[in-house]
Amino acid sequence: MSRLALIPSQRYSPFEMGLGRLVRLDKARFVGQAALRAERRTGPARRVVGLELDWPEIQRLFEAASLPP
């Protein structure tokens, strides 16, 4: 993912994406091991989550604008 990032905020770590269970930190050295270890200790600063929007509220807004949703 990080290789395709155009700006720094597009670089996601596995812990941010909720894929931390797939990371094995105790195997032989690899690039980014220290950073991932630190991040696991402190927890990621941001998380990718799923959101459900309030659809009735959106329908009311469309109605107020006299538009179909």
Added chain:
Amino acid sequence: MASRQAVPVYKGGHQVGKATSMTWSPVLKKLITLATVSREYAAVGSRLRVEFTIDAVRHKVEATVVRTPFFNPPRKVAVPPSGLTVNLARRAPSRHRVIILCLIGVFNAYLKEGFMAQAQPQTYANHGRSVAAFHFVALPILAVNFLWSAYRAVTGLSFETALAALVALALIIVALCARLFALWAQDRVIRFEMRLKLAELLPDDLKARISDLTTSQLVALRFASDAELPALVRQTLAGSLADQKAIKQAVKDWQADYQRV
């Protein structure tokens, strides 16, 4: 409705993240979106507001953090019973039973050979005994197990491999202790038996010195016949028969002991 352009996510007037892709789910009948939010607001059930543009006017609409995947019914990971699985399940027990019966049979044969069958009369040369199941099956397996788990622990040290190595070591200790404890108990019985026997057979001057004989000397002397026992005890006490091996070799009329295992 569907959007691949990131829009801001707010909490109480402050931006706490961005909704990166939004779509209408025809299965859930809901408008869902993936979002990147600060960890304080990432818990399931957390209430946020997402920017929503209608007719070039930006609104903020209520949104709730839900568990992903959005749609995850049990049937998604259900495994149908296939013909192959059913066949294997039906055949496996009988195959296992055959293998287990074979193993039990082999084990029984080993035990019989080790404990009961004595083809020739016992002598000094053949009085040592090895039980194949213990000496040639169990101990080598434990040794291989220990070496392998030690190798695993050295190449990739983790809690699991270290624990496996320690358990392998503990198994060997348990096996050896089980053997030694039984031997010590038997030595004690032999000592008791021999002291009683010697108290009856020995002349008076040697009787007083029965307690000078060590357990290992008594263990070796039990192979001697009643007639040669006083002479052997005298030699042993005088120190001319140094160890168990010397005492056993000095025995002329070998009295077999089939009870010791």
